[in-house]
Amino acid sequence: MSAQLVQDFMSSIWRHAQEPPEGSLTHAPNIHRTIAQPDHAEHVRELNGLIEQLDTLPPTQQRLFAAAVDEVQIRSKLWLIDQLSSRHDIGSATLVVLGAWYGILPLLFNWRLAQPPARMVCIDISADACELGRQVIGQLYPNIEYQVADAMDLDYASLARDPSSVLINTICEHLPEADTWWSRVPVGQLAVLQSNNYDRCPDHVNCVKDLDEMKAQIPLSEMLYEGVLRLPIFDRFMLIGYR
Ligand SMILES: C[S@@+](CC[C@H](N)C(=O)[O-])C[C@H]1O[C@@H](n2cnc3c(N)ncnc32)[C@H](O)[C@@H]1O
DSSP states (O other): OOHHHHHHHHHHHHHHHHSSSOOOSTTOHHHHHHHHSGGGGGGHHHHHHHHHHHHTSOHHHHHHHHHTTSHHHHHHHHHHHHHHHTTSOOTTOEEEEETOTTTHHHHHHHHHOSSOOSEEEEEESOHHHHHHHIIIIITTOTTEEEEEOOGGGOOHHHHHTSTTEEEEESOGGGOTTHHHHHHTSOTTOEEEEEEEOOTTSTTOTTOOSSHHHHHHHSOOSEEEEEEEEEOSSOEEEEEEEEO
């Protein structure tokens, strides 16, 4: 599925949740228009699958889910997928996604890649987030699992024993002790890390001002990629490499 279609489709879900009157997503004209374009025919079933699941939710839960698919969230995740998949063969990998929220990143791996990762485990400290993700996305994709856990307490040594594992942490800005967290990850683990400089969110207790500050906090022994995504009101930073 093209990045443009992913972006357009998710934006239409986000807009639908913002603009009353609420109603069925399946029959919302802007969503229907996005899906119904002739060159999207091969993806209709998959896209409809998601909106049918969303239509089973009450409006409050639809709005919660929609917050995870706004333009900035989707651009940041598409960037991660492009950069990781162009440097590492992830078709047979197990991805462990920390702070996965509803599991949008694994969903987009499935949509974007012809050979998506064999197994993707969404870790989140919020049982509600895991439950909603499982209900909407997990039901549709057998390669996406959910586990309620604190990223600070995971058994990273056993994760590292799986040579196919890739550790993804897109919540570095949420971890008050990111350096302590990193010290628990065994040397040699392939990891993808995102942080940002958006310090106006109260949950962002560990923003960094730039890539240098991020690299000092989370040092890698081998860097495969480092970059900045300029977003409308803040910058997102990403490192890919080996601990
Ligand atoms: C707002 S969301 C995601 C923002 C993030 N930049 C992203 O990748 O989309 C942050 C998520 O991280 C989760 N979270 C925060 N601290 C956590 C921790 N210590 N362990 C696991 N999940 C955590 C929250 O429950 C929430 O679902």
